[in-house]
Amino acid sequence: MSTSDLHYARITDIAGLMARRELSPVELTAHMLERISVLDSQLNSYQTVMAEQAMEAAAKAESEIVSGRYRGPLHGIPVAVKDLCFTRGVPTRGGLAVLRDFVPDYDATVVARLESAGAILLGKLNLTEGAMAGYHPDFKIPVNPWGSDLWPGASSSGSGVATAAGLCFAALGTDTGGSIRFPAMANGVVGLKPTYGRVSRHGVLDLGETLDHVGPLARGVEDAGLVLVAISGQDNADPTSLPAPLPDLSDIGAGVAGLRIAYDSEFASQGSDPELVASIEAALALLESLGAIVVNVKVPDEILGLGELWFLICTYEAHRAHASNYPSRREEYGGYFGDFLEIGAAVTDAQYHDAMAARRDFSERYEAVLATVDAMLCPAGGITMPVAADQYGGLETLAPLFGRIQMHFTIPDNFAGTPTLTLPCGRGKSGIPHAMQLVGKGLSEATLCRIGRAYEAATDWHQRRPALS
Numbered sequence: 126m127s128t129s130d131l132h133y134a135r136i137t138d139i140a141g142l143m144a145r146r147e148l149s150p151v152e153l154t155a156h157m158l159e160r161i162s163v164l165d166s167q168l169n170s171y172q173t174v175m176a177e178q179a180m181e182a183a184a185k186a187e188s189e190i191v192s193g194r195y196r197g198p199l200h201g202i203p204v205a206v207k208d209l210c211f212t213r214g215v216p217t218r219g220g221l222a223v224l225r226d227f228v229p230d231y232d233a234t235v236v237a238r239l240e241s242a243g244a245i246l247l248g249k250l251n252l253t254e255g256a257m258a259g260y261h262p263d264f265k266i267p268v269n270p271w272g273s274d275l276w277p278g279a280s281s282s283g284s285g286v287a288t289a290a291g292l293c294f295a296a297l298g299t300d301t302g303g304s305i306r307f308p309a310m311a312n313g314v315v316g317l318k319p320t321y322g323r324v325s326r327h328g329v330l331d332l333g334e335t336l337d338h339v340g341p342l343a344r345g346v347e348d349a350g351l352v353l354v355a356i357s358g359q360d361n362a363d364p365t366s367l368p369a370p371l372p373d374l375s376d377i378g379a380g381v382a383g384l385r386i387a388y389d390s391e392f393a394s395q396g397s398d399p400e401l402v403a404s405i406e407a408a409l410a411l412l413e414s415l416g417a418i419v420v421n422v423k424v425p426d427e428i429l430g431l432g433e434l435w436f437l438i439c440t441y442e443a444h445r446a447h448a449s450n451y452p453s454r455r456e457e458y459g460g461y462f463g464d465f466l467e468i469g470a471a472v473t474d475a476q477y478h479d480a481m482a483a484r485r486d487f488s489e490r491y492e493a494v495l496a497t498v499d500a501m502l503c504p505a506g507g508i509t510m511p512v513a514a515d516q517y518g519g520l521e522t523l524a525p526l527f528g529r530i531q532m533h534f535t536i537p538d539n540f541a542g543t544p545t546l547t548l549p550c551g552r553g554k555s556g557i558p559h560a561m562q563l564v565g566k567g568l569s570e571a572t573l574c575r576i577g578r579a580y581e582a583a584t585d586w587h588q589r590r591p592a593l594s
Contacts, residue, residue: 132160132291133590136348139294140198143190150190150201154183154245157203161247161292164593169265170287172208173216174248179203182245189243198351200243205293207284208249209256210236210339211328219330220254222263223450223457233328234363235297235339235356242355247293250283255443256299256332258526259461262517269311269512270591271557276512278308279530280332281342285312288342290593295343295352299329301336302435303535306505306562309342309547313558313589315577316342316505317349320567321542322367324353325360331446333439334365335481336539345587346548346577350374353570372570381579382416384572387494387501392424396531398508404551404559408580409502415579420498424537425490431536432527434480436468441477444469460519468520488541495543495566500576505547505562507531538564546573549586558589 131153142148158176165171186201206212209219211229218224232240239246254261258279267282269275270290278285281298285308288296298305300318309316317340324339331337341352353372360366388409394402413419444451444466451458451466458466495501507530516523538545544565551559563573581587 131156133344135345136198136202136294136343136351139202143201144195146190150183150186150245151180153201154179154203154247157247157293164290165292168268168270168286168290168292170250170267170283170290170292171205172218172249172251172264172283175215175246178215179245179247186243186245196243199239199355201245202294203245203247204239204295204352205247205250205284205287206236206297207252207281207299209252209299209330210297212236212246212249215249217249217330219256220252220261220264222261222459223454225263229328231328234325234360235329238356244355250287250296252283253280254459254462255447256280256301256304256330257443257462257465258523259459260516261459261462266516270593271313274511275557276311276510278311280304281308284308284342285314288312288314288344289591291590295341295348297339297356298342299332300338300340300539301332301439302532302539303506303530305338305340305342306535306545306547307530310505310558310560313549313591314342314344315346315349315587316340316547317353317570318538318545319353319357319570320367320544322365323369323544323568323570324356325363325366327360327362331442333442334446335442336439338539346546346574346581347374347377350377350570350574369568374571374574376571377575377578379575380415381412381576383418384500384576385418385420385498386412386576387420387422387498389422389424389503392428393503395429395533397504400553401504401508401559405502405504405561408550408561411583412576412580415583417576422494422498422501424494425487427487428491428537429533431487431540432532434483435532435536435539437472437476437480438484440465440469441472444472459517461523464520484540491537491541492543492566495564499565499572500569501564503562503564504531504534505560506534508553508557508559534562543567544570544573546577548577548580549589551586552589
C-alpha cells in the first residue's frame with residue numbers, strides 16, 4: 126500500500142498490516158499529521174491538533190505491538206474526536222467562546238476507551254457552537270471537501286470533513302437531532318448513531334441530555350462498527366448507560382438474505398429531492414435482489430410535525446446544561462446559540478413535561494413499527510446543499526436551514542433512542558453525495574452494519590473520494 130493513498134485505507138486493512146508488523150504506528154501517525162498540516166488550513170476540521178501526544182502514543186503502540194502485546198483492530202490507528210469530548214490536559218471548548226480556557230483534568234469515557242483499544246488520538250475536531258446549528262465567530266467553520274460552497278453538515282461537521290478528507294481513519298461525533306447523520310450525508314461517509322445508552326456520555330458536554338448520542342463516523346461500515354464496539358458498554362459514571370453486551374459483529378459479512386427491510390414510500394419522499402429518492406429506491410431494489418424481503422409500512426402520521434416538540438425539549442435541556450454560564454455570561458455566546466438558550470429559558474417545567482409525554486407516546490408507536498422488521502430504509506436528511514450565507518448569525522439567519530435538512534428523518538430516532546446507520550448510496554447530477562439511513566430497533570447496530578456491509582460489497586459509493594490538492 127503506497128503512502129499516496131494510505132490515509133484513505135480501511136481500518137480493517139491497516140489493522141492487518143499493524144498486526145503483522147508491516148506498518149509502523151509511528152510512521153502512519155507522522156503521515157497523518159503531515160497531511161493535516163498540509164490540508165487542514167483549507168478545511169478547518171481540527172480545533173486542536175495533538176501532535177506531540179499523538180506521536181508519544183504511536184511510539185507506545187509500536188513498542189507494544191513489536192513485543193507481542195497487540196490489543197486489537199484499533200491498535201495504532203489514528204483517530205480524532207469532536208471537541209465536546211473531554212481530554213485530560215487538552216482544551217475542550219465545544220465551539221463555545223465561554224469555554225475557551227476550559228481544560229479538563231480527566232478523559233471522557235469514550236476517549237479513555239479509545240485509548241484502551243490502542244487508538245492514537247490526533248486531535249479535537251471543530252463543531253458548531255454548543256453542538257447546535259450556528260458557529261461562534263471566534264471559531265473557524267469546517268469546509269466540505271466536496272465543495273467549499275456546500276454545507277459541511279452541522280454540529281459534527283469537523284468529524285465529517287476530517288473523515289472524508291483522509292485526515293483521520295475514524296472520528297467521534299454526537300447526535301442530538303441528526304448531527305452524526307447530517308455530516309455523514311454531507312461529506313459522503315458512514316455515520317453510526319447508536320442506541321441511546323449504548324455509549325457513555327460521561328465527559329461529553331451536553332446539548333440535550335435525553336437526546337444526545339455519541340457515535341463514530343468512518344469511511345466504511347465495518348470500520349464504524351469496530352469503533353462502536355470499542356466505545357460501547359455500561360459505565361457507572363453515566364446512569365443512562367445500558368447494561369447490554371457489546372455489539373457482536375461476527376455476522377457482519379453474512380449478507381441480507383431473509384432479512385426484512387421496511388420502506389414507507391410516502392414518508393421517504395416527503396420533502397425529499399427526487400434524485401435522492403431515486404438513489405434510495407435503487408438501493409432498496411439492490412438489497413431485495415440480494416435476498417432481503419421488502420416490507421411496506423406506515424410510520425406514525427405526526428412524524429412530520431415533531432420539529433416543534435424537539436425544539437421545545439432541546440432548548441429546555443440546553444438551557445439547564447448551560448446554567449453555570451448563561452445568562453451570567455450572555456455576551457460571550459454567539460447569535461444563534463444565545464438565541465436558542467434564551468428560548469429555552471422561557472420554557473416552563475409543565476411545558477417540558479407535557480412535551481416529554483408526547484415524545485414517549487410517539488416513540489412507543491414508532492418502535493412498534495420497527496419491531497416488525499430487521500431495519501427500515503429512509504433518507505438521512507436533506508441532500509448536500511449550498512452553505513448558509515451567514516453561519517455565524519442568529520435564529521432568523523439560520524431558519525431556512527431547518528426547512529432544508531428535513532429533521533423529520535432524524536428526530537424520531539433521537540426521541541426513541543433507536544440506532545441508525547447512514548451511508549453513501551449515490552451521487553446527484555452535480556456529483557454531490559447521496560445518503561441513505563438504515564433504522565433499527567434498540568440494540569440492533571450489528572444487524573444494521575450487516576445490511577450496510579452487504580450494500581457496500583455490491584457497490585462502490587463508499588470508495589468515492591473528494592478531489593483535494
